[in-house]
Amino acid sequence: MYQYTEFDREFVKARANQYRDQLTRWQAGQLPEDEFRPLRLQNGWYVQRYAPMLRVAVPYGELSSAQVRVLAKIAREYDQPNAALFHEAQAKQDKLGPVNLKNGLSVSSKLTTGYAHFTTRQNVQYNWIPLDKSAEVMDLLASVSMHGIQTSGNCIRNITSDERAGIAVDEIADPRPFGEILRQWSTLHPEFAFLPRKFKIAISGAREDRAATAWHDVGLHLIRNAEGELGFKVLVGGGMGRTPVIGTVIREFLPWNQIMNFLEAVVRVYNRYGRRDNIYKARIKILVKAEGQRYIDDVEAEYKQIIEHDGAPHTITQAELDRVTASFVPPTLNCDRKSADVKIANILRAAAEDDVEFGRWLQRNVAPHQNPDLRAVTLSFKRLGQAPGDATADQLDIAADLADQFSAGEVRVTHDQNLLLPWVRCDELPELWRAARKAGFAKPNIHLLTDMIACPGGDFCSLANARSIPIAEAITERYQDMDELHDLGEIDLHISGCINSCGHHHSGHIGILGVDKDGLEWYQVSLGGSDGSTLSGASVPGKVVGPSFTGAEVPEVIEAVLETYRQLREDGETFIATFRRVGIEPYKAAAKAARFAPNTVAH
Numbered sequence: 001m002y003q004y005t006e007f008d009r010e011f012v013k014a015r016a017n018q019y020r021d022q023l024t025r026w027q028a029g030q031l032p033e034d035e036f037r038p039l040r041l042q043n044g045w046y047v048q049r050y051a052p053m054l055r056v057a058v059p060y061g062e063l064s065s066a067q068v069r070v071l072a073k074i075a076r077e078y079d080q081p082n083a084a085l086f087h088e089a090q091a092k093q094d095k096l097g098p099v100n101l102k103n104g105l106s107v108s109s110k111l112t113t114g115y116a117h118f119t120t121r122q123n124v125q126y127n128w129i130p131l132d133k134s135a136e137v138m139d140l141l142a143s144v145s146m147h148g149i150q151t152s153g154n155c156i157r158n159i160t161s162d163e164r165a166g167i168a169v170d171e172i173a174d175p176r177p178f179g180e181i182l183r184q185w186s187t188l189h190p191e192f193a194f195l196p197r198k199f200k201i202a203i204s205g206a207r208e209d210r211a212a213t214a215w216h217d218v219g220l221h222l223i224r225n226a227e228g229e230l231g232f233k234v235l236v237g238g239g240m241g242r243t244p245v246i247g248t249v250i251r252e253f254l255p256w257n258q259i260m261n262f263l264e265a266v267v268r269v270y271n272r273y274g275r276r277d278n279i280y281k282a283r284i285k286i287l288v289k290a291e292g293q294r295y296i297d298d299v300e301a302e303y304k305q306i307i308e309h310d311g312a313p314h315t316i317t318q319a320e321l322d323r324v325t326a327s328f329v330p331p332t333l334n335c336d337r338k339s340a341d342v343k344i345a346n347i348l349r350a351a352a353e354d355d356v357e358f359g360r361w362l363q364r365n366v367a368p369h370q371n372p373d374l375r376a377v378t379l380s381f382k383r384l385g386q387a388p389g390d391a392t393a394d395q396l397d398i399a400a401d402l403a404d405q406f407s408a409g410e411v412r413v414t415h416d417q418n419l420l421l422p423w424v425r426c427d428e429l430p431e432l433w434r435a436a437r438k439a440g441f442a443k444p445n446i447h448l449l450t451d452m453i454a455c456p457g458g459d460f461c462s463l464a465n466a467r468s469i470p471i472a473e474a475i476t477e478r479y480q481d482m483d484e485l486h487d488l489g490e491i492d493l494h495i496s497g498c499i500n501s502c503g504h505h506h507s508g509h510i511g512i513l514g515v516d517k518d519g520l521e522w523y524q525v526s527l528g529g530s531d532g533s534t535l536s537g538a539s540v541p542g543k544v545v546g547p548s549f550t551g552a553e554v555p556e557v558i559e560a561v562l563e564t565y566r567q568l569r570e571d572g573e574t575f576i577a578t579f580r581r582v583g584i585e586p587y588k589a590a591a592k593a594a595r596f597a598p599n600t601v602a603h
Contacts, residue, residue: 001062001410002180003327004145015149016142019043020135027132042155042193044148045134049462050089051081052134054126055151056141058413060161060179060203061122065400065409067144071124072396075116078137079393081128086113093459096521099470099551107473109459116396118381118389120212120453120504121200122160122413123151127460149187154195156186156267160202162210163414164376166328167422169368173222173230175205177325178259181316185260192267196274197282199267209532212415214238214247214539215507217284218266223253230256236266236299237288240501244541245285250296257321258307260314265302269295331408331423333374346427358433360444360486366429369422377406377421377432378414379441380451384476387469388454388495389417398439406432415531417453418446447490447535449562450476453504457497457514458521464497466514466521466551471495474555488562490535491575506541507531509576510558515548522548525557527587528579536576543584545591553595560594561587 022039025031044055056071063071081089090111098106117125129137141147151158159179166174182201186192192199204211205222213219219235232254238247254262270284273291288295306312367376379399382388391399399419403411406428407421414420419441424432436442445451452475455461457468472495479485494508498515505511511526529542549557562575564586569578579587 001064001328002059002176005327009142009145012142012145012147012149015043015147016135016138019138023131023135038153040131040134041152042150043138044151045131046152047131047462048127048460049458049464050092050460051085051128052131053460054129054134054137054148055119056124056126056146056148057151057158058122058124058146059159059183060165060176061163061413062176063411063413064144065403065411067146068396068400068403068411070140070144070146071116072393072400074126074129074137074140075114075391075396076393078130078133079114079116079126079128081113081130086111086128096458096467099474099554107470107477109467109470111459112390115390115392117387117456118391118413118417118419120415120417120502121158122163122415123158124413125456127456152198153193154197154199155193156189156195156199156201159183159186160200160211160216160415162204162206163412163420164210164367164422165205166330167369167371167374167376168206168208168210169370170207171205171370172207172224173205174325174328175203175220175222176328177321178220178222178256179203180324180327181320182260182263185263185314192271195267195271196276197279197284199270199284201263208534209539210415212504212507212531212539214532215240215504216247218263219247220259222256225253232256232259234262234266236295237285238539239283239285240504240506240541241283242280242499243285243289244501244506245289246539246541247285248288248296250299257316257318258312260316261306261312262299262303264314265299265306269298269302273298330371331410333408333423333425357437357442357444357482358430360482361433361442362429364444364446364448365442373426375424375426375429377424377429377436378446379411379419379421379436380443380445381418381441382445382451382476383440383443384473384480387456387459388452388472391419395439395441399441402432402435402439402441405435416447416451418451444482445485447492448485449479449488449491449493450485452476452493452495453508454495455497455502457495457503461497461502463500464514465499465516466497466523468495468497468503468512468514471512471514471523471551471554474551475558478555478559488565489574491562492529492531492536493558494529504531505529507536507539508542509536509579510561511542512554517548521551523551523554524548525554525561525591527561527584528576530576535574537580545584545588547595549591549595556594557591560590564590 026036098108203220221233234251235247458464496503496505526542530536532539
């Protein structure tokens with residue numbers, strides 16, 4: 001993983017000291033609230049429904065075990081509101097009532113503290129840290145070269161990537177060095193500190209898009225042209241929210257060393273013409289959609305100006321790329337001399353003799369690696385009784401221990417809100433499986449229905465129209481049978497508590513969106529979305545199946561949709577393939593019937 005330089009370390013410490021001074025002056029009344037607010041936001045500190053929320057940047061998803069232990073310490077010692085605030089918040093949640101299920105079962109929102117939350121953009125969030133403790137937390141983060149810089153505000157946000165970057169077997173080139181160069185370029189960039197709206201970049205170096213690049217303001221794909229030269233395909237103007245838009249390809253091939261000059265042009269034109277009079281029309285996707293070719297022409301004109309008249313100041317030299325790439329040297333692992341084929345044969349034999357669940361774990365949680373002696377292993381954090389993406393302080397400590405023992409001290413946050421161990425020896429897979437199973441991280445459900453994405457929703461977010469967590473819990477409660485999950489096959493289920501789409505509901509094979517109707521929680525269900533992965537095909541937003549449903553109806557609707565899939569699928573056909581073959585109408589009819597079924601319990 002990236003080896004932080006002395007400059008990196010001193011920079012984040014200086015930023016933490018600067019924030020401490022700002023906080024102290026605000027507490028003393030010397031810094032007005034309207035001046036302090038943008039300063040705390042640019043360091044990742046929001047104020048949410050009940051308490052402050054901190055968003056910690058995790059560039060391209062990489063974490064060391066030492067960083068994970070600091071995240072655990074913050075969860076254990078600082079993600080703790082005072083008792084009166086917590087009880088007040090829980091009382092408000094109790095008034096919303098439970099989500100009722102069949103057979104008299106119900107799921108309620110029970111707020112918890114002392115945990116971290118992995119986001120779809122590979123960041124880490126906390127929901128209960130008191131603001132008067134925020135400077136202490138910033139110091140802790142800085143002690144392991146972490147921070148919350150530009151995780152909020154109208155600036156270039158944390159740059160995300162494929163969780164298998166640098167190890168994927170389908171990789172054309174490692175995107176992490178470019179992600180790091182772009183991080184250094186964009187951090188505190190004076191021209192882009194106050195953009196019309198937030199700006200998100202995702203970068204992928206593999207044939208399969210595991211970074212959902214087409215759904216970002218800028219999506220970058222490393223490719224090789226017919227001559228074998230390395231460069232980028234550049235997409236601009238993707239995004240979710242009120243207006244889901246797939247990014248437009250504005251450059252089929254850009255030489256790799258020009259990526260910063262070209263991005264400077266992309267963001268500069270947006271900064272110049274993006275709307276600032278309407279927050280709902282301020283994202284770059286609106287500008288690109290409205291202007292079309294004119295936007296592309298203006299970017300090319302600006303790029304020409306940068307290259308020909310400004311001297312191409314951000315051209316990446318080979319020496320600079322080599323310098324940054326040297327910070328991503330794979331760890332030295334003590335692998336034995338047996339061939340990979342022999343190791344795998346032994347592992348499969350052990351699976352047959354040991355446990356059917358081990359075999360399923362190998363199938364679902366273990367991915368191939370560029371090094372044939374190694375594998376990438378996903379630790380599942382999706383379980384009954386715990387919100388998707390949440391990890392307690394103890395779980396984080398255990399994950400750090402597993403990283404030290406099995407993965408050269410490195411873990412990665414995935415787009416699907418799990419953790420991945422990127423450097424696992426093949427011959428240690430059985431031992432890792434037993435340790436992960438003991439910790440509760442070995443559920444073989446990766447990319448299955450219960451490996452769902454969900455935002456914190458109305459339980460915490462002040463923008464949300466409805467709760468996400470009880471809906472996720474209700475569906476997880478219904479689908480606990482692993483035989484059934486494996487029979488259903490790969491299904492992306494995404495849940496958002498509001499139209500801002502932090503749960504990426506637009507890109508789910510099944511998407512659930514919380515909406516407000518007369519002050520009550522309702523939910524829209526959409527089908528057929530895609531994030532651009534090989535399984536899902538080209539990125540596309542899902543289609544709404546009909547009118548919104550109550551929380552109590554949602555699990556019944558999902559069950560009806562899946563039963564329709566069972567009836568219509570052909571041999572070996574996935575949910576998304578069946579949907580694309582038969583269309584939405586059979587599912588609309590099933591959802592409508594489920595809504596009016598006599599055993600469905602209302603609000």
